[in-house]
């Protein structure tokens with residue numbers, strides 16, 4: 384049955400897939416970095432965020448192309464591009480040798496092939512300075528595969544974190560069995576910490592348990608001084624958000 388809305392949606396998706404393919408073939412991606420401030424650990428720390436170059440002065444945010452890339456099996460190629468180019472950047476810039484970087488990995492990139500790729504590309508990279516962020520939902524969906532993936536790369540020296548914790552399929556039960564060192568609390572709760580009593584209690588409860596589990600806690604979406612102070616008081620270890628610094632081109 385012809386449905387004009389559906390037809391438009393398909394056309395839009397096809398258009399984005401063609402753009403991603405083209406970007407992968409021509410390296411039309413760009414890396415941004417957003418600072419993460421540690422309250423105890425003062426080592427410079429940045430999260431790598433990818434953008435797709437649509438034209439000379441138009442960059443597409445990941446929200447526009449990552450869902451389609453995940454659905455049409457292109458995400459692993461994007462994640463590889465990001466890993467390779469981040470390592471290359473670290474290799475070429477003497478002054479970032481001692482910085483920590485976190486790199487996002489899609490649940491679809493958590494497999495044996497990616498383990499090999501990361502180990503090969505990181506031959507002269509200080510692995511303890513790299514943190515891989517896996518979205519919690521993605522890791523929970525393939526629990527045994529992701530745990531194996533995490534174990535091999537942790538043994539090689541890398542760090543792991545769960546991203547967006549608290550949303551989606553959150554489970555402390557899984558977290559208990561998962562060998563991740565860092566947990567990033569979902570920004571949706573953090574940004575409400577000052578004005579929404581419930582958000583505040585949720586963040587406090589999550590932190591209390593994470594502290595007992597000896598996890599390093601990162602709060603994202605720290606957008607104001609009030610949120611920053613509240614996070615510090617609650618005992619979060621790292622803060623990230625527009626108040627600390629916006630994502631900027633990695634140079």
Ligand code: C2E
Pocket residue numbers: 417431432433444445446449458461462465487488489516518546547603604605606623624625626630
């Ligand atoms: P994420 O990993 O949770 O990254 C945080 C997102 O929140 C980023 O959006 C960042 O720009 C934005 N943000 C940071 N501080 C604030 C704040 O104070 N307020 C608000 N409202 N937003 C803030 P971005 O760059 O659009 O990335 C969106 C998502 O795309 C990321 O969420 C991550 O899941 C995914 N992503 C980004 N780069 C990659 C990548 O290289 N590979 C994969 N697989 N996913 C990526």
Ligand code: MG
Pocket residue numbers: 430487516546
């Ligand atoms: Mg992230």
Ligand code: MG
Pocket residue numbers: 546547567569570603
């Ligand atoms: Mg996040």
